Amino acid sequence: MKKFFKWMGLLLCGLLSLTAFFGCGSVGDPVEDETGFIVLRFWNGFTGTDGETMDRIVENFNREYEEKQIKVVADKIPWDTLFTKLTTTSSNLRSAPHIVAMSASRIAGMNLRNIFLPMDDIAEYLGVTADEYLQSAWNGGVLNGHRLGFPIDVHPTAMYYNKNLIQESELPTTWDEFFNICKAKTKDGVYGWACPSMYSITKDVFINMLYSSGGTMFDGDYNPIFDNQLAVSKLDFLNNMVNGTSPVSPKNVGAGGDYTLFTQGKSVFYFDGPWVINTFGLLDNPDSNIGVAPLPDTMNGQENFAGSHQFTLMKNTVTSDRIKNACYTFMRYVNEHSLDWAKAGQVPALKSIHETDEYKALEPLKAFTEMAEHSVLGEIEYEYWYEAYNYMGTAVSNAISGIKTPTQALQEAVNDFKGFVEDEQY
Amino acid sequence: MKTKGKKYIRAVQPYLFVAPFLFFFVLFALVPLVMGIAISFTKWDYASPMEWCGLDNYKLLFGALGSGKVAKDFWSGILHTLLFVVVETPLLILIPLGVALLITKCRKIKKFSMGFFYFPTILSITTVCILFNFLLDTNSGIINHYLHTEIPWITQMPYAWISIFLLSTWWGVGGNMILYIAGIANVPQELLEAATLDGANALQRFFYITLPCIKRTMLYTFIMTTIGNFNMLGQSQVLTAGGPDYMTSTAMMVIYDTAFGGKNNFGRACAMSIVFAAIMFVFTFVGYRLQIADDKEASV
Numbered sequence: 001m002k003k004f005f006k007w008m009g010l011l012l013c014g015l016l017s018l019t020a021f022f023g024c025g026s027v028g029d030p031v032e033d034e035t036g037f038i039v040l041r042f043w044n045g046f047t048g049t050d051g052e053t054m055d056r057i058v059e060n061f062n063r064e065y066e067e068k069q070i071k072v073v074a075d076k077i078p079w080d081t082l083f084t085k086l087t088t089t090s091s092n093l094r095s096a097p098h099i100v101a102m103s104a105s106r107i108a109g110m111n112l113r114n115i116f117l118p119m120d121d122i123a124e125y126l127g128v129t130a131d132e133y134l135q136s137a138w139n140g141g142v143l144n145g146h147r148l149g150f151p152i153d154v155h156p157t158a159m160y161y162n163k164n165l166i167q168e169s170e171l172p173t174t175w176d177e178f179f180n181i182c183k184a185k186t187k188d189g190v191y192g193w194a195c196p197s198m199y200s201i202t203k204d205v206f207i208n209m210l211y212s213s214g215g216t217m218f219d220g221d222y223n224p225i226f227d228n229q230l231a232v233s234k235l236d237f238l239n240n241m242v243n244g245t246s247p248v249s250p251k252n253v254g255a256g257g258d259y260t261l262f263t264q265g266k267s268v269f270y271f272d273g274p275w276v277i278n279t280f281g282l283l284d285n286p287d288s289n290i291g292v293a294p295l296p297d298t299m300n301g302q303e304n305f306a307g308s309h310q311f312t313l314m315k316n317t318v319t320s321d322r323i324k325n326a327c328y329t330f331m332r333y334v335n336e337h338s339l340d341w342a343k344a345g346q347v348p349a350l351k352s353i354h355e356t357d358e359y360k361a362l363e364p365l366k367a368f369t370e371m372a373e374h375s376v377l378g379e380i381e382y383e384y385w386y387e388a389y390n391y392m393g394t395a396v397s398n399a400i401s402g403i404k405t406p407t408q409a410l411q412e413a414v415n416d417f418k419g420f421v422e423d424e425q426y
Numbered sequence: 427m428k429t430k431g432k433k434y435i436r437a438v439q440p441y442l443f444v445a446p447f448l449f450f451f452v453l454f455a456l457v458p459l460v461m462g463i464a465i466s467f468t469k470w471d472y473a474s475p476m477e478w479c480g481l482d483n484y485k486l487l488f489g490a491l492g493s494g495k496v497a498k499d500f501w502s503g504i505l506h507t508l509l510f511v512v513v514e515t516p517l518l519i520l521i522p523l524g525v526a527l528l529i530t531k532c533r534k535i536k537k538f539s540m541g542f543f544y545f546p547t548i549l550s551i552t553t554v555c556i557l558f559n560f561l562l563d564t565n566s567g568i569i570n571h572y573l574h575t576e577i578p579w580i581t582q583m584p585y586a587w588i589s590i591f592l593l594s595t596w597w598g599v600g601g602n603m604i605l606y607i608a609g610i611a612n613v614p615q616e617l618l619e620a621a622t623l624d625g626a627n628a629l630q631r632f633f634y635i636t637l638p639c640i641k642r643t644m645l646y647t648f649i650m651t652t653i654g655n656f657n658m659l660g661q662s663q664v665l666t667a668g669g670p671d672y673m674t675s676t677a678m679m680v681i682y683d684t685a686f687g688g689k690n691n692f693g694r695a696c697a698m699s700i701v702f703a704a705i706m707f708v709f710t711f712v713g714y715r716l717q718i719a720d721d722k723e724a725s726v
Binding site: 403 | 496
């Protein structure tokens with residue numbers, strides 16, 4: 001018996017070591033499976049309702065393109081993890097993706113890693129032209145004359161309001177009007193707006209104020225100028241709403257605090273992207289007490305800041321024309337079926353969708369669509385734009401928290417950003 | 427021949443038993459350590475080929491190169507980490523000990539109490555942070571609601587740190603408590619009974635019998651808790667996002683952001699990890715030596 005246990009012990013130890021050894025080998029889907037199908041790995045960070053919709057679009061594509069032997073395997077990965085994984089697996093041919101959906105603002109930064117396959121021939125292959133797409137989304141995929149991103153959508157920030165607390169006719173069209181209305185509405189435990197002081201949507205409101213007034217974050221030589229007079233005056237204005245003599249927002253609103261107070265009926269306005277229309281159930285419930293309007297100062301064709309999701313191709317995995325064309329086919333399919341994508345709370349980049357009766361019936365998207373037509377994505381061709389945007393976000397947060405004055409906060413953010421760029425040389 | 431084979435097996439046997447551990451140790455500890463040291467002398471973003479950069483990464487950390495921003499971020503992260511370690515480690519050693527002593531005394535509710543205090547430990551840090559975010563929200567959180575206050579628990583200093591300490595203590599008490607309960611159960615009953623007969627009160631029995639008997643458990647919890655606290659990341663990342671104004675940003679957060687946050691400076695992140703590991707080693711070693719010295723003094 002003793003001998004039996006001794007030998008069993010030895011055998012188990014040996015097996016464990018062997019399992020560990022072989023377990024380290026990478027296993028993944030080849031591009032072509034045993035039946036001759038092209039299997040495309042598609043990574044995206046759409047983890048909410050938009051993710052479920054994208055999965056349905058992928059499912060339908062797989063069904064319709066079964067005869068053409070193309071299959072797409074979608075992998076939903078939270079955005080932060082996606083970029084980390086993309087960096088670490090881009091050279092692993094067995095697990096790296098072929099198509100990745102990402103924000104246009106991340107393309108220039110990720111391009112430093114030389115991972116993208118340019119899609120300069122995609123317009124010709126698919127027979128599409130720039131006029132068919134929202135301008136900001138179409139241009140947002142082009143970097144140094146090469147197309148690295150193919151547009152999916154545009155997502156501006158808009159103004160949600162509580163219909164029980166404000167009439168549609170009272171809605172503000174300028175930020176000054178917004179402040180005055182908020183002042184009038186701030187009483188009896190109800191605030192005009194719960195302005196989050198933590199790193200949040202407030203930075204998007206600030207950047208919108210900046211761009212709609214003709215401001216920018218960088219000058220022509222990509223020197224950061226988001227501490228100039230105009231930017232300081234906009235942050236001052238925002239800061240006054242929280243820390244001024246007549247505050248229209250409670251202080252110290254944390255992440256998600258603005259949403260909670262709005263849904264509790266304790267604030268009139270709430271700012272967020274189009275995806276929230278599903279969280280509020282606005283598409284299913286036309287009688288909802290929540291409405292959506294464009295941001296102040298964007299209604300007369302003024303520019304507004306927005307984000308845009310784009311398809312990108314990975315050069316390490318898209319190694320032949322056959323694979324590339326299959327990817328193009330999938331991208332075009334998603335574009336053409338983006339009415340479903342709109343229902344998930346996005347503004348499709350393909351303009352012809354906007355003209356359909358079904359799209360027009362999506363009333364809550366109207367404000368976002370109007371804004372998307374005049375949207376700008378910022379100086380995203382600059383490889384450090386995304387970092388600058390984050391430093392600017394910290395400055396907005398510090399000012400709203402009352403930790404620093406708007407001037408101090410913005411100047412420090414610009415200096416920090418300059419330091420960051422200098423250190424990137426080493 | 428048979429005897430020779432037996433001898434051979436007997437000689438090889440211990441190594442085979444050690445092999446699985448050795449394999450994993452080499453693969454997941456030794457190789458990454460050596461690679462980390464090597465990578466710290468390079469400029470590498472994972473996707474591009476490595477570039478040898480000598481001591482540049484270390485110079486950046488000590489402010490001898492560049493704008494000084496890397497050094498500022500890193501050392502402020504180290505200071506915040508030390509603050510967390512200095513405050514949280516005693517809390518996570520003393521509170522679990524107190525709880526373990528109480529639970530050992532109250533036998534009727536022992537099992538329930540163990541489950542009650544251990545429950546938070548099984549939750550992920552993300553879940554705990556989301557829970558505390560709801561509880562501590564300034565304007566709509568339950569805590570402020572019942573206290574009738576407007577304390578900015580997460581958005582202002584020093585409350586952001588207080589929230590992190592509260593959360594970490596609630597989350598971490600259970601793990602050490604279980605170890606102490608096991609340690610206290612092994613204290614020889616005859617010693618306690620003899621001390622009682624000699625007229626020792628509860629406090630004297632605790633300081634002169636229980637505490638010396640669980641010294642090894644305490645040493646273990648001290649080392650593990652200190653290392654765990656040095657590696658604090660989730661609380662700062664999820665609850666306060668390093669804010670306000672980077673004041674709760676820890677060393678691990680700076681290292682993580684450097685490696686994965688933006689530009690993927692793996693070389694710089696490795697240099698940070700090496701310096702951080704050295705600091706961590708010094709603190710843990712000093713603590714260990716102090717406890718051992720204390721132990722020797724007591725035994726003399």
